[in-house]
Amino acid sequence: MSKSKQTRSQSKRVVVYLNGIYLGFHDNGDELVKSILEKRSIRELTPNLNISYNKKTGEVHLNTTGGRLRRPYIVVKNGKPLLTEEHLEKLKSGEITWDDLVAEGVIDYLDSEEEDSLSYIAMDESELTSDHTHLEINPASITGAIVSTIPYPDHNSSPRLTMAASMMKQSLGLYAVNFNYRLDSRAHILFYPQVPLVQSASYSALNYDKRPAGQNFVVAVMSYYGYNMSDAVVVNKNSVERALSRSVFYKTYETEERRYPGGQKDKLMVPNPNIMGYREEELYRNLDEDGIIMPEVEVKPRDVLIGKVSPPRFMEEVATFGITEEKRRENSVTAKGGDYATVDSVMLTESLAGNKLVKVKLRSLKVPEVGDKFASRHGQKGVISYIAPQEDLPFTKSGVVPDLIINPHAIPSRMTAGHILEMLGGKASALDGEYVDSTMFSGTPEDELRAVLKKYGFEEGGEEVLYDGITGEKYKATIFIGVIYYQRLHHLVSNKMHVRSRGPVQLLTHQPTEGKAREGGLRFGEMERDCLIGYGASQLIKDRLLEESDKTIVRVCADCGSLGVYDYSKRREYCPICKGTRMDEIEMSYAFKLLLDEIKSLNVFPRLRTGDKR
Amino acid sequence: MVNIKRSPIVDTGEAVGIVAAQSLGEPGTQMTMRTFHYAGVAEHVPLGLPRLIEIVDARRDISKSLMDIYLTKEYSKDKKKVEKIAKGIEQLTLGKVAKIVEDFENKSIRIIVDVKYLESRNLTFRELVKKISKFLNGSARVRTKSGKYILITAKTSYVQLRKMSMKLKSLHLFGIKGLSKATVAKDDASKEYFIRVGGSNISELKKMEEIDFSRLYTNSIRDIEKHFGIEAARSAIVKEIKQVMDLQGLAVDVRHVMLIADAMCSRGYVEPVGRHGLSGKKESILARAAFEETIKHLVNASIKGEEDKLNGVTENIIIGQTIKLGTGKVKLVMR
Incomplete structure (x- = not known):
């Protein structure tokens, strides 16, 4: 064998x-x-x-x-x-x-x-x-188009490259030069996009140098009081006022005059006050005669942008009253929560079905503020925690003040040496006026960058003596400071901020709605509930899960324990099962009332035995 | 020692259950699937989350059981003696000591035997043949060839022949059933040798007088419950859970583990946490319905006409009352 x-x-x-x-x-x-x-x-x-x-x-x-x-x-x-x-x-x-x-x-x-x-x-x-x-x-061709734009990728750890690549897709820039004529549902445009000083060979091939998405920041790597812990960044207020990373946000609303079966159709107009669901008159103030808002008008949340009335949803309503025109319902397009904006443009056209179509584009200026997200091209992201006045920020002997301060702790554990190299390269580039090549495996080596810095009288390692802007004292340590390309990412607090005290509830459960769009609350979930049990905070649990949620008062028959009804016309309460009239008013969550109903639908009859609180 | 201080006793209304669950559950989320091995046992012993689940579910057939066998003083100091006993304990089947070859052409099975080895274990060739014929119980013809190998011929289908050979392979010859891979290790604390063996078979080991039965340990909680009683099982649960957490480098106070073990043993027998155990046997209908199999519990409760006394936490939250814990435990009384 x-x-x-x-x-x-x-x-x-x-x-x-x-x-x-x-x-x-x-x-x-x-x-x-x-x-x-x-x-x-x-x-x-x-x-x-x-x-x-x-x-x-x-x-x-x-x-x-x-x-x-x-x-x-x-x-x-x-x-x-x-x-x-x-x-x-x-x-x-x-x-x-x-x-x-x-x-x-x-x-x-x-x-x-x-x-x-x-x-x-x-x-x-x-x-x-x-x-x-x-x-x-070319060995650099092992990466795809996006990773090839990361400077010095051969000096970074691979997870950071992945993160950098995914964050680059979220950066604000000049995504299209005809943005003024476009009606994208949401769009960001950066005011002054800059070509990166440190760039790889693929930039020109990808036309990135024609549509850049970021700016070259002067960045210092140091701590700034407590403000830049845990990936927070401090930004220079004067830089922000000089339009650093300033952008504009466009948002488009649209609606259409639809036709319905039965020959009825929507009408774009300023709605009559007697219409079903008429909003406050104040909200219609910006509408023109045709029911559409005008360009360059400032709008607030809930303001009507396009006035529209629609036929009633159900035909019976028409049949019972016989009058069609009076019973139409309000169906206007309104600005959503957080939309403090200016109307940029209004477009009137026809939809594919031949209906009148209106698009309203809102514009709002987005100046960087506390909570906005920034990232370099090395997977180093951070959120603005403080916008410091220039006079409070450190300065070099030549009077340079950083635009941004990142924390040194962000570097060693993530092993993004490319970030450091790019800062060095950016500084060298700013000094001698030449772009620095950072292509994978063939980028300008560190030695050459150091030589450039030396040539212009700088410390070749990129570290400089800095002076505290507040006290004027010299820092004991030298601070690494350089120029690096930073991107503003499209996660802006102003588009995300959301609060609720009272607000809409769900139809089925009477519990608060979920999500920013529905002005919802934040869920107090099972694990949060467990924590309160663990603390023995029983009043607080009741408050979260009942009082602040879906509390209802239910009548319970004292004789048979079933849910009773209240007859408003006779002003009388009675039990529909045993016809008794002895009722107890019990407070419970609407969800529990719903559970009782569902149990009944199982052909199981639940009885509630009521009594005084022990 | 006798005087129990009042200070470590928790306050009335403290939610010890939830706190225990959180104290065990939180590090549980960090538990890695990393596995370490017991020294000396080559086979994989489940650790970390899988083992924790196994304990908490009170499984009867755990994926890998182990025994630590300590011997009486006469034997335990002498490594050679211990090794000899270890060798005797290990189960050996026919498949391990002999080569079993199937011959489908002649519908026969040939068993080639290492006679010298058999004789070293006090089993003659003749006795082996007897054992095999007894095992086959006349379903096949057993012949011996030149005192070296055994020929079994059977007029059955090929499938039956294969089944027969598989059965022969697992024919028990020496040692104790279910025990394998015995290794001798040294206890650093008491400077004596003990046997660590895979598998669990307390009832057979009981019969051996070399063994110090009071120090016998197995990681099979069900076996401990059966042979040593519920208190021993409770201690074993605590020990096993604690061991899992310690091996992962997670610090959990024993008292949380003890509470869980107490709950699992509270009915006088070990029962799992979960659907078929603690959670599934709760008194409250609503609490059971909220956990799993909602409709089953509601309908069964309606058939029996059960009443919910509303004493637990879950049911009071469901109906929207304060829970009877912590601040909800106490009441103001008018004097």
């Missing part, structure tokens, strides 16, 4: 699979693979084909399906890359394209299986040997 095993592993006989499905046998795996690769290299076989060969199991896998992750490589023959200077020049002049290179066999796309089994890829041209089959175009 052992003998046959040996011969099998030694033989070159292989099983061939095409796209994972058994195709057949071949007597010589090496030869098969060699000839397939040769045929593919002269493009007799499609470049979409990838092949892998497992000598141990004697399997050859051919793959041509979609959905495999593949990367392009320069083909190498006899230790020489097939891509020549001639190709590059032709590419530049536009004579040939990328696709031509692939068709010619200069570029191969490899999938992960082929990369692992049949290829030998050189990272750099200098290390090429005759054994190599392919050459990496």
Whole structure:
């Protein structure tokens, strides 16, 4: 038995699979693979084909399906890359394209299986040997478009790169130059976007330098009293007043004059006071004759933007009264909570169904304030905790005051050395007026940045002597200060702030609603309840779960224990089950009343035995 | 010692249950799936959250039981003696001492035996053959070939043949049933050797006189309950839970663990926390309905005509009254 095993592993006989499905046998795996690769290299076989060969199991896998992750490589023959200077020049002049290179066999796309089994890829041209089959175009291409914009990513820990990439998507910038004509439901525009001083080679390719999303901040790494603990940041008030990270927020409301079955339709107008659900008159004050608000009017929450009346929801209402016009209901579009804004523009058009369509765009200025979120491109995010007057902030001997102060504790545990390098690079760039290249694996090295700083008379490590703005005293320690690109993220407190004391309740349970849009409360959940039990705070539990929630007074029959009713016309209370009239008024949560009803629906009759509180 | 101080006693109306639950539950969320091993036992013993759940659920078949067997003074100091006993305890099946080969062509099973090993354990080849024929109980023909191997032929289906060979493999020969992987370890405190063995079988070990029965320990709480009683089981629950928390480096006051153990043993037998145990047997209908299987509890209560006395916490919150704990426990009385 052992003998046959040996011969099998030694033989070159292989099983061939095409796209994972058994195709057949071949007597010589090496030869098969060699000839397939040769045929593919002269493009007799499609470049979409990838092949892998497992000598141990004697399997050859051919793959041509979609959905495999593949990367392009320069083909190498006899230790020489097939891509020549001639190709590059032709590419530049536009004579040939990328696709031509692939068709010619200069570029191969490899999938992960082929990369692992049949290829030998050189990272750099200098290390090429005759054994190599392919050459990496650029090692930095292992990342995608977004990660490639992170400066010095090879100096950061990988979780931070992931976080930086996801935060870059939330940054405010100039997302479209025609933003004035667009009616996006929400949009942010940064006032003065700046091109980053430290940037990688992909910036121009991605047009990031044409639509940047951030600004270069002067940042000091130090503590500022207690204000920048736990990722909080301190911002210079004078910088903010000089429009640092200032942005504008657009929000669009829209409505349509809909037609309903039965020939009725909505009407855009200033509603009559006798209409169903008429709001306070004050709220309609900004409407024009046509029932639509005018541009450049300032609005507050609950203000009507577009006045609209609709036909009643149910036809019976029409039938009982016979008059259609009088019984129409109010259906206006109003500004939601927190919308202190100016009407930017009003658009009148027609919807696809041919109805009159109105869009109102509100504009509000968003000056950075305490609670707004900022992030560098290294996954270092923070929230403004204090906007300090410039005179209270530290300054260098040349009089430079930081725009932002971050806490040194934010750096070591997260291992974002790239953040430090970018600060150094930004400082060097600001001094000599050249952009600093921070491309992965090939960015300007630290030594060169240090040399630049030295050349301009700065401490080469980026640390400077700072003076306390309040006392004027010199700090005992030197402070690392530099220029780094910071982004304002679209999590603005002014769009999130929400409070409630009293407010709407749910129809079914009589409990407070949930969520900011419904002016809801914050849930006092099961675990919070457990905590109060743990403290023995029984009055407080009752307050949270009953008084401040869904307390109701229910009549309970003292004889049979079922829920009673009150007949308003006869001014009499009675029990519908036993016809008794002895009633007790019991306070309970509406949810419990609902539970009793549901138990009844199970054909179980719950009785409440009432009595005086013991 | 005798004089119990009043200071550590909690106040009336203190919510000890909730506090115990929180004190155990909060570190429980931090418990990692990281697992350590008991020294000497190669097999994986569940630790951390899985083990905690196992204890609290009072499982009968725990995923890996262990026993610590201490011997009487005559044996425990001598490593060689202890090792000999350990070897004797370990269960050996036919599959472990012999090679069992199926021959489907001739519908037979061949058992190749290491006779020398058998004789070292005081079992002759003849006795083994007898044992096997007794085990098969005439369902197959048993023959011996040249005193080296046993040939079993049976006129059955192939499936039956395979089943037979599987059964033969697990035929008990030496040691105590259910015990495997016996290793000898040294107790650093008392400088004596003890045996750590996988599996749990107290009733068989009871018969061995070398064993110091008073120090026998198993991590199977159900076994402890059966052989040593409810008080021992309670102590075992405390010990096991405490051990799980300590191994994870989580500091939990024993008194919280003791409260849980007390609750689990309060009816005189070990019962789980949860649907089939403490929570499922609560007095209040509303509290049970609020926990799990709402409709089942409501309907059953209606069939029996049950009444909710409203003494617990959950039910009073449901109906919107103050709970009878803490500040709700006391009342003002007019004099």
